[in-house]
Amino acid sequence: MNIYKLILPLLLVSNNSHADSIDTAVNNFLEPISNALSTFVFFSIPMLGADVPLIVIWLACAALFFTCYLKFINLRGFSHGLQLIRGDYSNPKAKGEISHFQAVATAISGTVGVGNIGGVAIAITIGGPGAAFWLVFAGFLSMSTKLVECTLGVMYRRHHEDGSVSGGPMYYLEHGIAEKGWPKLGKTMGIFYALAMVVGCLGIGNMFQSNQAYIQFVNITGGEHSFFAEHSWLFGILIAGTVATVIIGGIHSIARVAERIVPLMAILYIVSTIVIISFNYQFIPTAFKLILQGAFTSDGITGGMIGVMVIGFQRALFSNEAGLGSASIAHSAVKTNEPVSEGIVSLLEPFIDTIVICTLSSLVIITTAIPHGLMDSGLKGIELTSAAFAYHISWFPYPLALAALLFAFSTSIAWSYYGLKSWTYLFGSKKNSQLIFKMIFCLFIALGCMVQLDSIIKMSDALVFIIAIPNILGLYILAPKVKKELNQYMAKLQQGKLQNYRQLKYNETISSITANGQPAQK
Numbered sequence: 001m002n003i004y005k006l007i008l009p010l011l012l013v014s015n016n017s018h019a020d021s022i023d024t025a026v027n028n029f030l031e032p033i034s035n036a037l038s039t040f041v042f043f044s045i046p047m048l049g050a051d052v053p054l055i056v057i058w059l060a061c062a063a064l065f066f067t068c069y070l071k072f073i074n075l076r077g078f079s080h081g082l083q084l085i086r087g088d089y090s091n092p093k094a095k096g097e098i099s100h101f102q103a104v105a106t107a108i109s110g111t112v113g114v115g116n117i118g119g120v121a122i123a124i125t126i127g128g129p130g131a132a133f134w135l136v137f138a139g140f141l142s143m144s145t146k147l148v149e150c151t152l153g154v155m156y157r158r159h160h161e162d163g164s165v166s167g168g169p170m171y172y173l174e175h176g177i178a179e180k181g182w183p184k185l186g187k188t189m190g191i192f193y194a195l196a197m198v199v200g201c202l203g204i205g206n207m208f209q210s211n212q213a214y215i216q217f218v219n220i221t222g223g224e225h226s227f228f229a230e231h232s233w234l235f236g237i238l239i240a241g242t243v244a245t246v247i248i249g250g251i252h253s254i255a256r257v258a259e260r261i262v263p264l265m266a267i268l269y270i271v272s273t274i275v276i277i278s279f280n281y282q283f284i285p286t287a288f289k290l291i292l293q294g295a296f297t298s299d300g301i302t303g304g305m306i307g308v309m310v311i312g313f314q315r316a317l318f319s320n321e322a323g324l325g326s327a328s329i330a331h332s333a334v335k336t337n338e339p340v341s342e343g344i345v346s347l348l349e350p351f352i353d354t355i356v357i358c359t360l361s362s363l364v365i366i367t368t369a370i371p372h373g374l375m376d377s378g379l380k381g382i383e384l385t386s387a388a389f390a391y392h393i394s395w396f397p398y399p400l401a402l403a404a405l406l407f408a409f410s411t412s413i414a415w416s417y418y419g420l421k422s423w424t425y426l427f428g429s430k431k432n433s434q435l436i437f438k439m440i441f442c443l444f445i446a447l448g449c450m451v452q453l454d455s456i457i458k459m460s461d462a463l464v465f466i467i468a469i470p471n472i473l474g475l476y477i478l479a480p481k482v483k484k485e486l487n488q489y490m491a492k493l494q495q496g497k498l499q500n501y502r503q504l505k506y507n508e509t510i511s512s513i514t515a516n517g518q519p520a521q522k
Helices: 003-014 019-041 054-069 078-086 100-111 118-127 130-155 169-179 183-200 203-220 232-247 250-279 281-296 304-320 326-331 339-346 348-369 382-390 397-427 431-448 453-465 468-494 501-516
Strands: 044-047 050-053
Touching: 019 453, 050 054, 050 304, 054 130, 054 304, 054 468, 078 100, 078 339, 078 348, 100 250, 100 326, 100 339, 100 348, 100 397, 118 130, 118 304, 118 348, 118 382, 130 169, 130 281, 130 304, 130 326, 130 339, 130 348, 130 468, 169 183, 169 326, 169 397, 169 468, 183 203, 183 397, 183 453, 183 468, 203 232, 203 382, 203 397, 203 431, 203 453, 232 250, 232 397, 232 431, 250 281, 250 348, 250 382, 250 397, 281 304, 281 348, 304 348, 326 339, 326 397, 339 348, 339 468, 348 382, 382 397, 397 431
Parallel strands: none
Antiparallel strands: 044 050
């Protein structure tokens, strides 16, 4: 497969001397579509003085239900999740394609995107500091939803003759609900999910990511005087071409890249935020006070506490994607014979993505942008975060830009896999079929750089949240099976019936030393 075949359509689109008019035409075309989708998906009802989107209630109620139904597994299973990530219980002979660490790295690469930088700033701009509290609370509850969908993803995955694996909501909706005696309903829900994912991945998975990365890159290369300010299409092609070189290799290539890039980008961003926050250490107590007060008062937003809660939950669920089922597509490829083990591993994703990274982003905004008047500068999204980074250290937007590019790149490669598996579920897995999807996906990466922020936000939110409708309904139907499997797994763990392969290897090494007087030769 030739890489240039993937980006040829992009080159054709870019070969136009009227790039500005193309940008305007694309934005004008997408704006009414994004407005219509947003109105439909985020239909709101009045509640205690606030307009609450029904889809946010749908996601929040599911997260709360699964947390209680599974007896706070988000707390009980946390330490075991770390053991699994470390490889303690990784059976080298288990079926699958990637390791526990590679699976969670791929899934995190899909959730930790520029929304963690720009989306948090937008939430605080609209809802005030209190939105950060509800963002973290939603992240905590979302850990349980993630466990349910990722457990089901492995439970109902399909193994192919070539050793590859396909799994995700479309498979557990079809086959899981068929087991309940409703095969037609299950198949219909699976098809609806796959169609929504194919379209939705073109919004959240690439257009939003490339748009925000482009804005940040232009800011650090001269703003309106930057060469790329007038050549957004060129920047889009560069990103699209880079993504194409990775997604050609499928999940193995994506996982290998993810396991290297995710720790790098996380450390880079976390260290950078901590440095910025430390420059404003005197505002940290005030920041936490503002967060707690803002979470339970009506200052600064219509609807008071409910309004702030809705904004926090919406940003958190957009960030960690719990309830959308997307991460279960990556987790389905893991090497394991215990579906629950991968569900427990997935608990860590909302913790890292929302509780850690989004909290640090919130503190950067609240300790820097608010006390120093940046909130009134007219900046929004990642531009506001960048200004906060630059306030004390002029060159700090550069590591932020690098982080944004890594976030955008990693999210795009993960979501290309989600979209591809949905595409092959619908149209088959022949090479030509897969190539067509990859070409479309890369084309939309380039288009994302040509569209204004408001249209991208509306379209991404709408396309992604609509996927939650069939997915969560399926989770409710299959929840008793997950609970049964989880209880059996935890019982085996407590009774020591699960083999700790890391400990076994250590014991074998010690036995070899004891028997021979020296380590066994390699």
